[in-house]
Amino acid sequence: MQSALDPAGREAEAVALLFWVMVAGGGVIWLGVMGALFYASHLKKQPFSERKAGGLIVFGGVAFPVAVLAALLAYAVWLMPAMRPWFGGEGEGLRRIEVTAEQYWWRVRYLDERGQLIRESANEVYMPVDERVLFLLKAKDVIHSFWIPSIGGKMDAIPGRVNSLQLEATRPGSYRGVCAEFCGTAHALMAFTVEALEPDAFEEWLQQTSVAASAQSGLQQVSLSAGEASFLRQGCGACHAIDGTEAQGTIGPNLTGFGRRPTIAAGTLPNTREHLIRFIRSPDTIKPGVRMPAFSMLPESELTAIADYLKGLE
Numbered sequence: 001m002q003s004a005l006d007p008a009g010r011e012a013e014a015v016a017l018l019f020w021v022m023v024a025g026g027g028v029i030w031l032g033v034m035g036a037l038f039y040a041s042h043l044k045k046q047p048f049s050e051r052k053a054g055g056l057i058v059f060g061g062v063a064f065p066v067a068v069l070a071a072l073l074a075y076a077v078w079l080m081p082a083m084r085p086w087f088g089g090e091g092e093g094l095r096r097i098e099v100t101a102e103q104y105w106w107r108v109r110y111l112d113e114r115g116q117l118i119r120e121s122a123n124e125v126y127m128p129v130d131e132r133v134l135f136l137l138k139a140k141d142v143i144h145s146f147w148i149p150s151i152g153g154k155m156d157a158i159p160g161r162v163n164s165l166q167l168e169a170t171r172p173g174s175y176r177g178v179c180a181e182f183c184g185t186a187h188a189l190m191a192f193t194v195e196a197l198e199p200d201a202f203e204e205w206l207q208q209t210s211v212a213a214s215a216q217s218g219l220q221q222v223s224l225s226a227g228e229a230s231f232l233r234q235g236c237g238a239c240h241a242i243d244g245t246e247a248q249g250t251i252g253p254n255l256t257g258f259g260r261r262p263t264i265a266a267g268t269l270p271n272t273r274e275h276l277i278r279f280i281r282s283p284d285t286i287k288p289g290v291r292m293p294a295f296s297m298l299p300e301s302e303l304t305a306i307a308d309y310l311k312g313l314e
C-alpha cells in the first residue's frame, strides 16, 4: 500500500486532511466562478448598472477569493506547529532507526537508547504502531529522499549531514516507501517495504538477531549447506553480512532474514527463486547502475543453490 490519501500514520493523516480541505476550498471557489459565468451567459438579459457591476467585481472578484484563500492560508499556518516535531526536533527518549540511502538501496539500522546497534537490515523498515519513532536520515553518495506516503515524510537524505524525521504509524500493515529525489539511473528502483507491527511483534522481530535456517529436514539441509558454501566461496560475504554466519561484509545490503523479505533489489521484483537467480547472474539487467557485479560465470546449479540458501534465511 502506497497512498498518501489512505493514511496509516499521524503525519500522513495531517497531510491528507490538509489536502482535502484545500480541495474543498478550491472547489468552493470554482463553483462560485462557474455559477457566476452561467448566470452572466444564460440568465442575465440586461446589462448590470454600473454601480451593481462595480459591487459584483469587488465581492466576487476580490472579497470572496481573498476570504477563502486567507482562511486556507490561516488553516495551513495553524497546522505548522503541529508538524514541527515531525520535521526535526530533538526526539529525546524516542526509539531511533538510522536509515542510510545509497545508490540504490537503503541501509536500515536499529539503535538502542544509547545509540548502540541492535540489528541491521536493508530495504525493509520495521516499526511499532502507536509509538513515535525518530528516523535519522543519512546518505552515502548523493542526495536521496525518504518517503513512506501512507505514514509520513518525505525528507531528504543528504551526504555529510543527519536529518531527523519523526513518524508514528497508527495502523498495523505493510506499506511501501520510495526514494523521492532523483539520484541516478536506478532512482525509480529504489523502494523499500515498511512493516508496522504491534509492539510485541516488533520487539520479537528486533531481538531475532540470527538467522540461518538450521532446523531444516535432511535433503533440504544438504542443499542449504551447499548454497551457503557457494555463497562464501564466491566471496558474497565480502560485501554482504548475514548475522550468525561468516558473511560479515558491510559494503552491500545486509541479508539477514532475507527469506522473509517480500521483494528483492530494493522493491524492484517479488522475492522469488527465479528473480533471485536472474539478479545474481546479471544484476545490471534488472537494475541499471547497481554496484553488485554479475555472476554470470556461475553454473545454473550453483546459482540455484545460492538462491535457495538466501530464500531459506528467516
Ligand code: CUA
Pocket (backbone or CB within 6 Å): 101, 102, 104, 143, 144, 145, 179, 180, 181, 182, 183, 184, 187, 188, 190
Ligand atoms: Cu535514491 Cu532516488
